[in-house]
Amino acid sequence: xxxxxxxxxxxxxxxxxxxxxxxxxxxxxxxxxxxxxxxxxxxxxxxxxxxxxxxxxxxxxxxxxxxxxxxxxxxxxxxxxxxxxxxxxxxxxxxxxxxxxxxxxxxxxxxxxxxxxxxxxxxxxxxxxxxxxxxxxxxxxxxxxxxxxxxxxxxxxxxxxxxxxxx
Amino acid sequence: xxxxxxxxxxxxxxxxxxxxxxxxxxxxxxxxxxxxxxxxxxxxxxxxxxxxxxxxxxxxxxxxxxxxxxxxxxxxxxxxxxxxxxxxxxxxxxxxxxxxxxxxxxxxxxxxxxxxxxxxxxxxxxxxxxxxxxxxxxxxxxxxxxxxxxxxxxx
Numbered sequence: 001x002x003x004x005x006x007x008x009x010x011x012x013x014x015x016x017x018x019x020x021x022x023x024x025x026x027x028x029x030x031x032x033x034x035x036x037x038x039x040x041x042x043x044x045x046x047x048x049x050x051x052x053x054x055x056x057x058x059x060x061x062x063x064x065x066x067x068x069x070x071x072x073x074x075x076x077x078x079x080x081x082x083x084x085x086x087x088x089x090x091x092x093x094x095x096x097x098x099x100x101x102x103x104x105x106x107x108x109x110x111x112x113x114x115x116x117x118x119x120x121x122x123x124x125x126x127x128x129x130x131x132x133x134x135x136x137x138x139x140x141x142x143x144x145x146x147x148x149x150x151x152x153x154x155x156x157x158x159x160x161x162x163x164x165x166x167x
Numbered sequence: 168x169x170x171x172x173x174x175x176x177x178x179x180x181x182x183x184x185x186x187x188x189x190x191x192x193x194x195x196x197x198x199x200x201x202x203x204x205x206x207x208x209x210x211x212x213x214x215x216x217x218x219x220x221x222x223x224x225x226x227x228x229x230x231x232x233x234x235x236x237x238x239x240x241x242x243x244x245x246x247x248x249x250x251x252x253x254x255x256x257x258x259x260x261x262x263x264x265x266x267x268x269x270x271x272x273x274x275x276x277x278x279x280x281x282x283x284x285x286x287x288x289x290x291x292x293x294x295x296x297x298x299x300x301x302x303x304x305x306x307x308x309x310x311x312x313x314x315x316x317x318x319x320x321x322x
Contacts, residue, residue: 012240017228024229034235041239108222126188127223133190148190152181152216159219 005051011044011060018129019060025124026068028113036071040064061129062139065121069140072117111161119154126151178202183213187220 006014019040024033040063051059112120125131125139133151137144178198185191186199203209 012236016236017230020231021228025226030231033229034231037231037235038239108226112223123223127220128226133185133188148185149179149181151188152184155184155216155219155223158223159215162219 005048005053006056008045008048011048011056012041015057015060018057019064022061022124022129023064023068025109025112025128026065026121028109032071036064036067039067039071043067055135057129058131058135058139061125061131062135065125065139069121107165108158108162111158111165114161115154115158119150119157122147122150123154123158180209180212183209183216184220187213187216 016037020033020037023036023040024030027033027036040060043063043066044060047063112124115123121140122136125136126133131139133144133147136147136151140147182191182195182199186196191199203213
């Protein structure tokens with residue numbers, strides 16, 4: 001790493017899994033996640049020279065989110081169906097998950113994928129990518145107050161979907 | 168109207184998520200804690216939010232298939248990455264010493280188990296001695312050597 005700017009290999013080695021995890025949680029299936037990461041890596045490669053040292057994962061999360069939102073807009077113009085999910089590559093829930101998570105139904109990913117995009121994106125950026133409200137607001141180009149509201153509503157909706165599924 | 172019975176309008180409910188995320192300043196945080204102290208409804212919502220947030224954050228990382236990374240990065244880079252991962256998990260020096268000692272024991276035992284020359288069957292040394300004796304008697308090296316190995320040959 002020179003002057004705080006990572007090399008391409010460093011990005012892939014140290015942050016590839018992070019990038020793929022965020023992509024998967026946004027997209028909800030393996031095929032779409034791979035497409036998102038592929039496009040995101042192309043943009044990362046093009047943009048590495050302009051990267052300003054700071055939160056690299058914040059920068060990566062922003063890129064993959066923009067790719068996702070671009071793709072959503074494209075699909076709205078030209079609807080397509082997602083390929084079925086391949087569960088083989090989804091790591092099962094960690095056995096050491098905290099007490100709270102064990103009380104919830106396990107199909108959290110399915111519920112997350114069913115969350116409307118306007119709520120899913122800020123929830124994923126907050127709870128999966130661990131971004132601050134300010135970072136999320138900058139990534140999405142919306143006020144911090146809107147981020148706060150959407151994260152809250154997203155979590156409440158998710159809770160309702162999980163409880164409904166468990167009933 | 169008591170705080171218990173009213174909807175929290177002035178202090179919006181979404182402050183609870185911000186509270187859990189550490190996104191409130193000291194003043195707003197104190198307001199939320201005051202409301203929580205007096206409202207069972209808010210406490211229940213906070214518990215649900217904490218549970219949902221905890222579950223989301225406990226979701227494990229997702230692994231892409233190795234084939235995907237090969238496609239994305241090319242074989243050379245993937246091999247480099249694999250080497251880097253191995254380097255991260257390189258054995259501690261004492262483990263290497265133990266592994267070396269174990270390997271030495273295996274070699275010693277293995278050598279001891281190899282059949283010794285004079286225990287080989289058939290006894291190759293006596294076999295060749297027989298050839299040498301026969302050929303030295305009549306100096307017909309080829310026929311005498313062959314007669315030992317191939318029955319009937321040279322009769």
